[in-house]
Amino acid sequence: MVNRLMTSDVQDDARGEISRLRVLHVLDSSGLGGAQRVAMTLVEWLRDLGVDTAVVAPDGAILDGAGDLRQFPSKGRPGFGEISAAIDAFRPTVLHAHQRREALVAGIAGRMRGIPTVEHAHTVLPGHRHRGLSFRSRRIYAVSPDVARMVVDDYRASAERVRVIPNIGAVPVATEAPGPSYRLVLPDVPWEILGIGRMTEQKNPLRFVSVVARLNRIRPVHARWIGEGPLLSPARRLAAVLGAPVDFVGRSVQIAEELDGVDALLMTSEWEGLPLAALEAYARGRVVFATESSRVPAPEALRARYIVDDGTTDEDFARRIADTLSVADGVASDSVAVHADAARRADLDGLFAPILADYRDLSSRGRV
Template structure:
């Protein structure tokens, strides 16, 4: 089949889930013989990471919801590049990219990575959502369900490259081989629910006196969480690790990986990554997360914001190594079936061909 010229556009805020998906997709499409040009903001580390992968990158002025020149800039660049398709990621890129597609006559795919406002994607020819929960969310806002495709985020095959053994990861983090460890890898913000995880750890302190809680991530809640740990008397049990590039190593050191979000998630991709490491997972019973965790099979789902229920689920798994192992193995098997990078890229290629054929 004829290679395509694909313009990828993202207006990133940080180097996180959507940015990693976009970057790995660009690299794989280029490896498959397609021409790829990535347009992004100059900050957040994304341009440097993209260039390391051998990708062509430009950083035009495309950010901001009031940037009325952005669609004209994008349309011009798309024409110059000879784009067959424009694939946009996140709200500002999708708003301006959808309009640029209409200006240039080039079909567009608006990629909804989270529970976003549909208005910003309404000008796209087709939309892709990272989960069925996100599709339901945008359809409820008026999106045509026939024009919205669910494409689960894929984990790159090299995601496990260089990940140490559990024993090595614990040694790196100064955790004893027999200590019970729970880990949460997420932006430190109220909606991610780390405050309820700390409450749960406090409830478990007497039963599991050596319990360690690892929080990897940065954000506005860092000082507040540190203070909360002191007030709950669990400061010695909680370690705020800050931003880490080796989050797979952090999860490798854990017995259980938790995502206690109180808001709906696009998918909860970190729980799928944990499953690849054969870690049982606990997540909030909310759209998106409930697709990353199969309750009772690969992990457990708990009511959002319920620290007592979270503590009970943690206690159940911490006390049962056999159950943890069974859930970890089931999680890895499911992740390899449903969340591979190859499957994701195959689906996007098919959507691109469909758009070009239209």
């Protein structure tokens, strides 16, 4: 893989530099969320290159299959003492944090030891609190142009420190789009709708339930929500009150298989960065209906059919879904379009090469 990243006349020097890199990633969680999956995709890519890599994070599902990756478990979100101990034990040349709080703490611990910190910005945040303490790292990797604009315009980070590194590289793309299912041409067979995410205010599962209930009044549907969280019980109660046919199935690591079995992904998020669930749906050739705040990167020609303004009523949202899915040929064409767009953008080497270049540059400068 190194050969694809650089010309032959510098390969030997580059291999030597890469072998001297030591990168410690700091994660807020080891769950199966989008930010964690992006982080672990980067970790595995670096390890394939020969970069010595370790992770400090709480124990969790995403680390279960990490093999011999060096791990420094924390009790909950990593604190200053735990990050400091991991730094002293691993002796990294660069720290890479994956949430705003972790970047602040890692930045302090790293500066005390002369180690540069970079960070990922995964989300467009709903408020601008703690502006003076946010996004102070040497490099900031925004997962979308919207996140980059927030970091620069709202948090006053200098633009030269910000790089846009889309999430799409974290998603394996199906060789061929599965295509729409038989359900779209059989009026009495329920459509299958999927929701994915931690059940919190951000993902707004209560609106998902409400939209599904109204869609079910137009024609038969069945929905599933993958994920857990504090709004699980309220969502179940609301589904019972509205008669919404939603199964709450908890966690799943078989996201591709789940998407292959449905007709559409439905996102009702209040805020996002570049949602991995939508990218995964596109990678499987599945269409995505979403609120504007879900930040779904729909091809421009499809936005009018699949993206609604945040102020759209649940009734109108449900009608939009019904009208669109009722045209099976149109859905088939749109499925091909989103799959082709995902395949075009899924290039790990091209996406992560700027991060590797920053690691090499910052590591070569010595103490900060």
